[in-house]
Structure formats: structure tokens, C-alpha cells
Amino acid sequence: DAKTTQPNSMESNEEEPVHLPCNHSTISGTDYIHWYRQLPSQGPEYVIHGLTSNVNNRMASLAIAEDRKSSTLILHRATLRDAAVYYCILRDVGGTSYGKLTFGQGTILTVHP
Amino acid sequence: GAGVSQSPRYKVAKRGQDVALRCDPISGHVSLFWYQQALGQGPEFLTYFQNEAQLDKSGLPSDRFFAERPEGSVSTLKIQRTQQEDSAVYLCASSFDRDSYNSPLHFGNGTRLTVT
Numbered sequence: 492d493a494k495t496t497q498p499n500s501m502e503s504n505e506e507e508p509v510h511l512p513c514n515h516s517t518i519s520g521t522d523y524i525h526w527y528r529q530l531p532s533q534g535p536e537y538v539i540h541g542l543t544s545n546v547n548n549r550m551a552s553l554a555i556a557e558d559r560k561s562s563t564l565i566l567h568r569a570t571l572r573d574a575a576v577y578y579c580i581l582r583d584v585g586g587t588s589y590g591k592l593t594f595g596q597g598t599i600l601t602v603h604p
Numbered sequence: 605g606a607g608v609s610q611s612p613r614y615k616v617a618k619r620g621q622d623v624a625l626r627c628d629p630i631s632g633h634v635s636l637f638w639y640q641q642a643l644g645q646g647p648e649f650l651t652y653f654q655n656e657a658q659l660d661k662s663g664l665p666s667d668r669f670f671a672e673r674p675e676g677s678v679s680t681l682k683i684q685r686t687q688q689e690d691s692a693v694y695l696c697a698s699s700f701d702r703d704s705y706n707s708p709l710h711f712g713n714g715t716r717l718t719v720t
Binding site: 536596597 | 635637648699708710711
């Protein structure tokens, strides 16, 4: 599986934007970029995904580099509820991967009031 | 609607005991995944079902681990002769489509297994 690299941790203040980076230099053409987050004592939660174009939804925005070797998850106004571990995952839906997710260590986001 | 439900929420087992962990996926979801999450680590894939068929069990760490989904809905993960290294949170996830990039995984809150 193609690997991703994320900072171990980041900090933000409440109501400020947060940009969470992810490098995936070995991404293949069939890999979709997915983001999940995991709040304390909960299972992971889907945030957003994309292939080539930037994506927006009610939770966040995803900015994908033109060469697809990196991406950034953008939380427009962080709240205390956004404190979580954020995982950037390349999801291969081809072959016998069955669309399973391969998690790395993720980025621990701390939000200060 | 209801999400993915896992039971029990917590399980303490003595070393050598057998345990069974249950997952109720979202109704109508075709795909079901089991993951193991050690403390401070990201979840690791264990096995995958498409309806009742177990298509990928490459992540099961030993033959003490067994999973089933006999009617294509509820799934059970069984661990025989538990060892201390089996202590972890076991997560279940389901998704509507098979192999679909547009079908996100919905996770339960997991079962925390502690082997003493």
C-alpha cells in the first residue's frame, strides 16, 4: 500500500483555521485520498475524500496538489470538538484491496480555547 | 439512523480464555471490516467480508483469531486462548458498497479487550 507522511502533532486556537498536511509521494493513479479522524474513546469518523480536484463538504475542505503528491485538510474554524487524531489514507479500490483502509500514525490535533 | 453497534463495550478476560466480540453493521451494508487498535497506534486491518463471504483474512495475526458473518449481517470476531498481546480495541466498520471509492467506512466505537 502507498504510504502517507503526516506530522505527529499540531496545535491550534479555537475559531482559527487549521491546515493539516499530508505527503504521499508514491501515490498511484487508482489511489483516492481519504481523511478520517478519531476522537478520544471513539471509532474513526469519515471526514472527506478526493481524487484530483479540491473538495468541500460541511466538515472540511481538501486541497490536493496538482501532482497529487501532497494534500492538505483544512478546518475553517477549529472548535474544541475538533481535537482528535487525523488520519490521511490512500484508498486503493482496485484489485483485491477491497477498499480497505491502511491507517498510519496520524496527526494529533490539539485545540486551545 | 442507527450506526455500527459493537458489544460488549469492555471485556476483561483471563489469559487462556476464549472471547467473542459482536458487530451489528448498518442495515443493508454489504462490506464489513474488522480492525485491531493497540494503545497509541492507528487501527490495523484484520479481515474483510462482502456479505457472508470472507474475502480477505490476511490481517488476522494467528490461527487463534476467527471471524464469521453467516447471514451477511451481524459478525462475530472470536479469539481463542487469549494472550496478553491480544489486549487492544477491536473496531468494526461497514460500508454500503463493495469496492466503492465513494462509500466511506462507518466505524463502531469498538470493544476494549484486556487480557490479564
